[in-house]
Amino acid sequence: MGPGGEAAQIKSASRLRSDNGEVAHDWALAGCGLIFKSWVDVEPDLRSGRLVHVLPHWRSDPAPVCALFPSPRQLPTRVRLFVDAMVDRLSRFAGGRPEFES
Numbered sequence: 001m002g003p004g005g006e007a008a009q010i011k012s013a014s015r016l017r018s019d020n021g022e023v024a025h026d027w028a029l030a031g032c033g034l035i036f037k038s039w040v041d042v043e044p045d046l047r048s049g050r051l052v053h054v055l056p057h058w059r060s061d062p063a064p065v066c067a068l069f070p071s072p073r074q075l076p077t078r079v080r081l082f083v084d085a086m087v088d089r090l091s092r093f094a095g096g097r098p099e100f101e102s
Contacts, residue, residue, distance in 0.1 A: 003057035036060065040090065065090060 002008055016032055018024050021041065028035040029050055035042075045051040067083045069075055 001059050001061070038063075 014033065016027055018027070021035075021037060024035045025037060025041065025045075027033060029045065034054065039046075042051055046053055065086075067086065069079060069083075
């Protein structure tokens, strides 16, 4: 979504194509083009300057993140710790952006 909430459709020609987000991420780090990924995926590279945030006023639609397990009563401690850590990490992105400006 654009700064005013408008949607845009972009057609592009590319020499490189992949259905693997990590491969596309590696290509972007190598200077081969642009990627559209979650802040969670690119935050370390943005902080270090390996990637640069372009089109800062554009956003994707929010996507839900769910943790599914059979019963909280039988939840192993390691699973509870993992879920708690993910809630903590992802809560920094609740507004769609990390707490830093690129």
